[in-house]
Each structure stands twice: as C-alpha cells, then as structure tokens.
Amino acid sequence: LVTMVAKSSLDLFTLLVITAGAGVSSDSHPVYVDFSEVSGLGIAVDFAHCDSEFYDTPDAVCHLDTFPQNNTLGSLLESTVQCCGFDGYFVFGECPGKDPAGQEYMVMNVQVCHTLTNQRAPKLAVTCSGLGIVRTFEDVPGEGNFGLDSRNNTVLIVNGSEFSDFCVSHECHPDLEVWTLSADYCDHVNISALYSDLRDLTPGSDLCCGAEAVLEISSAGARSCLDSGTLQRIEMEETFFNCDLTTKEHLSILEEDELEDSNATLKCVSVIIQEERVFMGGISCKPACGGAEPCFRFCNKKGSEFVNAGYRVTDRVFNLSSVLGQPLTDANMEYSLSGHTGCERDQQQMFPEYNCMHQVMFLTNGDAVFPEMGNTSLHYNQFCIAPLGVEAGKGDYMVQGCLPDTPVPSVKLRFYPYLLLSSVGCLTTTVLVYLLFPPLMNHYSKIMLNFSLSLLLAFLVLTAIQRPDMFGLSTTEYNTVSCRLLGHLNQFFFLAAFTWMTIMSREIYSQLMVYQQETTARRLVKQMCLGYGLPLFIVLVTVAVELTAPSCASYRPKFGH
Numbered sequence: 001l002v003t004m005v006a007k008s009s010l011d012l013f014t015l016l017v018i019t020a021g022a023g024v025s026s027d028s029h030p031v032y033v034d035f036s037e038v039s040g041l042g043i044a045v046d047f048a049h050c051d052s053e054f055y056d057t058p059d060a061v062c063h064l065d066t067f068p069q070n071n072t073l074g075s076l077l078e079s080t081v082q083c084c085g086f087d088g089y090f091v092f093g094e095c096p097g098k099d100p101a102g103q104e105y106m107v108m109n110v111q112v113c114h115t116l117t118n119q120r121a122p123k124l125a126v127t128c129s130g131l132g133i134v135r136t137f138e139d140v141p142g143e144g145n146f147g148l149d150s151r152n153n154t155v156l157i158v159n160g161s162e163f164s165d166f167c168v169s170h171e172c173h174p175d176l177e178v179w180t181l182s183a184d185y186c187d188h189v190n191i192s193a194l195y196s197d198l199r200d201l202t203p204g205s206d207l208c209c210g211a212e213a214v215l216e217i218s219s220a221g222a223r224s225c226l227d228s229g230t231l232q233r234i235e236m237e238e239t240f241f242n243c244d245l246t247t248k249e250h251l252s253i254l255e256e257d258e259l260e261d262s263n264a265t266l267k268c269v270s271v272i273i274q275e276e277r278v279f280m281g282g283i284s285c286k287p288a289c290g291g292a293e294p295c296f297r298f299c300n301k302k303g304s305e306f307v308n309a310g311y312r313v314t315d316r317v318f319n320l321s322s323v324l325g326q327p328l329t330d331a332n333m334e335y336s337l338s339g340h341t342g343c344e345r346d347q348q349q350m351f352p353e354y355n356c357m358h359q360v361m362f363l364t365n366g367d368a369v370f371p372e373m374g375n376t377s378l379h380y381n382q383f384c385i386a387p388l389g390v391e392a393g394k395g396d397y398m399v400q401g402c403l404p405d406t407p408v409p410s411v412k413l414r415f416y417p418y419l420l421l422s423s424v425g426c427l428t429t430t431v432l433v434y435l436l437f438p439p440l441m442n443h444y445s446k447i448m449l450n451f452s453l454s455l456l457l458a459f460l461v462l463t464a465i466q467r468p469d470m471f472g473l474s475t476t477e478y479n480t481v482s483c484r485l486l487g488h489l490n491q492f493f494f495l496a497a498f499t500w501m502t503i504m505s506r507e508i509y510s511q512l513m514v515y516q517q518e519t520t521a522r523r524l525v526k527q528m529c530l531g532y533g534l535p536l537f538i539v540l541v542t543v544a545v546e547l548t549a550p551s552c553a554s555y556r557p558k559f560g561h
Helices: 002-019 035-041 191-201 320-324 411-436 443-466 480-513 520-548
Strands: 031-034 089-098 104-114 120-122 132-136 146-148 154-158 161-163 166-172 179-188 213-217 223-227 249-255 266-274 277-287 304-307 310-313 348-350 368-370 376-378 383-387 397-401
Touching (some): 031 035, 035 104, 154 179, 161 179, 191 277, 249 266, 304 383, 411 443, 443 480, 443 520, 480 520
Parallel strands (some): 031 104, 089 166
Antiparallel strands (some): 089 104, 104 120, 132 179, 249 277, 266 277, 304 310, 348 397, 368 376, 383 397
C-alpha cells in the first residue's frame, strides 16, 4: 500500500512540477476623461458618488443658509423648466463611471445637480426641436433677459433674439461668490443658409453627407451623418473618411477660414456639429507628425503631466529622447487632448520604470515592444506616452495602450489544481500510514516520510498560488510580500522534495552495494541537514539576489511579479 501510494504521488509530481510558478500582480487605474467624451465611449456616470461642492462648511463662499428660497425674478419664472428638475443648484465636479466592457473612468467637468439635502443628480439637457446647439448664457440673466411671447409663454432673450427652449438653475457665481441664476438655451441653426454659403466658398467639392444633412463628430472622433430635420442617422460614404491612425494619418477637421487653402487635401465639405458648435467645414487627411519618422503620440497636452488624480499643468521638461534612446525633436511628437488610443478593448496603463513586467523597447519605426509580455508589439495608433509627476512615484513616464486580451487557461490547466489536491490527499495518506503503524518506521521509511511531507507542502502551496479562491481569497488579496513569501516557500519545498528523492536513491544504492555505513541515527541527522539545509541555502541565495540585484535585471528571479 505504501509503495503504491508513493508511486502514484511520484507520477503526479513528475506530471505537475512543470506548472510551478508565481502569480502576477498588476495595478488597475481609472482612465480620466472629460464629460464631453462620455456619450462617445458609452460611459455610465455614477452621479450618486460624484465629488462636488455642497457648500455646507463655514468657509463656503456660497453657504446653504443664504440659498434663495424663491426664484429671484418672481412669478415670471414660476412655470420655467428647472435645469436640475428640482429646487436646487448645479456645480462642476468629478464622477466615477464605467463603460459596457467594465473599464473604470473618472469623468471630469461634470455638471452635477444638488438638492439642498445633498442628493446628487445629472443636470437636465435642454431639448432642441430640430437642429440646434445647446448654449449657456454667458452673463448672469436679469429681468431684461426674460419676457413673454405672443402666446404668453416665457422666453429667454439673448442679444435681441427670443428662445423658447431653455431652462434655469441656481449656481454659485465663481467671481461674485453669491447665488445667481444660470440659463441654458437651444440656438437653432439655418441649415439651408449655411449650405448656400458653403457652395459659394468651395464650388465643386463633394458633400460628406449629402445636401440638407449634417456631419456629427463626437469628442472621441466618432463620425455619423444626421438628417437635419429629424436628426436621425443616415448612411454615410466611408471613402471620405478612409484616413485614420492605422495609416498614421489624422482625419483633420477644417473650419471655414481653412477651406480655401486646403483644396489639395480636401476630401469633402459639410455643415459640422462638434462639441456644441455648428459650423461650415471640411474633412482632410494629414500625415501624423507632419510626415516625420518616427512619430510618437503623447497622451496629454503639451506642458502637462500625469499624476494619481489625472493630468495637470507643469513646467517640468520631459526629455523623450533619453527615455526612448533615440535622437528626437518636437517634429517627432504629437500631443493629444485625451489619453485615448485606437483600442477596441480596455486600455491599460503601464509603468516601465516601476514594474519590470512593463519593460518596453521603442523601435525606430515608432512601435513599442514589451519583452516581458511575449514580445507584444503596439503600433502608432495603439499606445501613447505620458510624463509622470513626482508624486506618482512610478518613474518618469507611463505608456497607455491596447494590450492583447489575457488568454483564458485551457481546460487542462484549469484541472491542474484539482489534480494537485488529489495528490495532496495521496501524500497525506502516505504520511498517516507511517505515523499510525510504527513497525513500518525503519530508516528508509523515515526518508520516505520526509520526502512525502516536502512534496505535500509543495503541492499545497502551489495550489494556493494557482487557485487562491479555494482558500477563500481572491488574487487581489495577495500583496507583493505575501506573493513573494508563497513563491519562496514553493521553491523551498520543491527543492527539498528533489533533495530527499536523491537521498532516497543514494540509500537504495548503498543497500544494494552493502556498504559499511554509520549508525542509523547519525546517518539520518546528516541526511536531514542535507535534505533541508541545501534547499534552504539555495533559497537564501535567491532572496539575497532578489534584494540586491537591480529591479529589472535579467538575472533577478522577480518573485512576486
């Protein structure tokens, strides 16, 4: 029975020892975006957890105690739509959110409505009938900015024009530091007049979306053609938009004053809606970096850097040439308004000077290669670079890009932890047999007992590394210290098992050759010193190298990564 159990354990050991390894830990950070990008990215904003001012502290510039109980313009606005949908105020804040793929975002510049009891809700959008653009009245609206139309409906008056689609809300005026009214209104657009002017300006040019239709371009760059009457999407001619980041070309949006000078590269013209603006313009393809090679994209605006809370303005100079190891000038760099790349999946933030798994090599053609990730290559449109602030504590720069999806383990690999546990059961049986039946306990049996115990603990630790959920834990609960500890324990017990297997073989050879041997007790002490001392020495050497070697040296074991 003992021999059969040991044999089965050894067979499993031979089969499974190749699966030994350590878990990989990674940092997850929300992507910071502006509120104007929310619709294009499909982000659901969590308004209930927005970080925004409530004005209830003693030093608040506009305290809730001074909040107006009634509209400051009296009965004229009693039937007017409230932008917040209730008697409250709005303020700009930061809100968490997620897209359909589960990527976490922190949305900046969100207009958050507050009740006077600190409940948060989105600010209601003014509904434009037909094609129009929502604008905010730039000054504080007064009595002269409101009136009645022919049907006795309240209208907003701006520069002599009346607007019936509008809403009002209270806000804390940033300069006056008092509660004031704010108004949003719908400014309707005369499409026919704009197209008439556009045909005179660019005779013979193709229309991007056809006559009496408009081209909508989101902040994320998504393009769609809309019927100017119904604002429903219509079919668009894709050949006008066949320049993108994959070809290192930018689809450039030209405004009215640029059209006459861009006839050579002009693809089509249209009335364009973009970021709350309606204007005559056109589409042109321009090479990235003006055609300079290589071309690298920054995730940020020029003169800004990334810290834990997003991007901020800085006067620090970021030397891209020293980071990339290439002689570069400003002509080789492009700056972005956001950190988005051409990903069809979640973007990841990588810190090459902080995490050895994120080491990167930048090639002369502008690609980035990650050696520790199977030499994964990212092209121009798949990654961007951003300088890091000192507070981030993760080096001088980060790379944000589209890494391949993590492969799902095969069915065979998913069964390995269960095979390991079954082997642990067999080894436990072996140990119990020897302990419960003392007559079996001779010198060779004591060697077998130490071997079985070492192998049992090695398999148990390996199971904890591969499937922490079996022990009521999740992978996120393994911090760097515990991950390293498990890795070194796994190393020690597997080395001890191999050493005891060698001692066992040497013992069998000695018995067959009938060598003159020391007393059993003295020989066992020496064998135990060898069986546990040699693995311990190797582990200590490994730990010493781990602690003293450069963090990303090729000879560093990198336990915990």
